[in-house]
Amino acid sequence: MCWAGSRAFIHESIYEGFVRELVDKTAAMKIGSGVEDSTEMGPVVSKSRQEIVLGYVKDGVDEGAKLLHGGKKPKDPRLDKGNFVEPTIFENVSGDMKIGCDEIFGPVLSITKFKTTDEVVRMANETDYGLYGGIWTSNLKTAHEVASRLEVGGVAINEYLVTFPQTPFGGYKDSGIGHENGIRALEHYTRTKNVSVNLS
Template sequence: MRAAAGTLKKVTLECGGKSANIVLDDADLSVAVDGALYAIFYHQGQCCEAGTRLFLPESLAEEFIQRMIEKTRKMKVGDPMKQETDLGPLISRKQQEAVLGYINQGKTSGARLVYGGGVPTSPECASGFFVEPTIFDHVDNKSTIAQEEIFGPVLSVIRYKTVEEAVRMANDSVYGLGGGVWSKDAEKAMNVARQLRTGTVWINEWHLLSERAPFGGYKQSGIGREFGIDGLKEYTETKHVHIDEVGVREKKTWYDTVVPKG
């Protein structure tokens, strides 16, 4: 933006996020658990719209977390070129160190580490920048790991008592790129989706994008939109052309009154 300011060039920015994934108390757990893991661990969490904050109702939290742990334990971390691999390495050593630094902050913040948190020790992971899929429970929504984009396989589980509380905490972020709602009741899910201050909301899904639908963020997640008609408009200028088709100029106007002819 600074580089473009001198000549007033328009910019379109997609600046990442801290997307909130809200599970309602009537959600299909088997679907929601798989969806929550896919939302955070796809591409090792190196996705701008990754579902890094998972909001669970107190009534479901224990069972939901246990199911996630059981499934995460079966994930294979290793060579990304192998078909059976679920999670590969991070992009660089610098990013690996940054993610591990956030994990250490999570450990000292009062959150409970329930899975992962380190570097895989298998021989297959010896030469890459790997980080174990990591899950924290009892995360404070104001804490660093819940507010800053980690860009790695680190999930923050935040428990809530009411849907209103979940929505409030979900919106309590400088970001607003993605969000999700899991429920068997479409009307209830839509009601929550409307309240989320975020550019994209998935219902019983995550990561799926269409070239026909706009994608972009609220707040510090960016400016403008990609895809769809809105994305095309980012590369156009609006012009207004006025044609006198009814002979307005043949009638007396304010100009003729102020500056009489002759």
């Protein structure tokens, strides 16, 4: 999905435990055909996308990020003919790395530790894209403050991937053109014209 999370900023107070549990859960994911009920992650859209995603993995390693999990084609011979890439997790990712600023459109997650609100907002915004973001916190005041400062078209607090037909969906910067859903979508496809007539 175009709004799938590709970067995660984790507060230093929970970083080590969070990353350890994330890697364990990712390693246990069932990769397979999208038509099988037990599948938790399917293939990427095409062979060329598979090659591009694996290229990003190589770039991440070459640029100094630490590969924690995945980054290869699955070893399961039943998946040989599909465009599969293992779910991949990197840490020590900075905004000037390709995996830290590009839209990969593949199962690659870049993890970065942060200490302060200002720091995480700066890091989150140092990309040319801004479609969607998610914030998890027990402090709603902080959540709303950060949401207002993020350069993205949508923010979910303590959940992710929330859209409704009546609410606009679209991005900032180089993420998409215009908005879908809601009155904004109608405005996007409307050309306004003012016609005046003198009837005297």
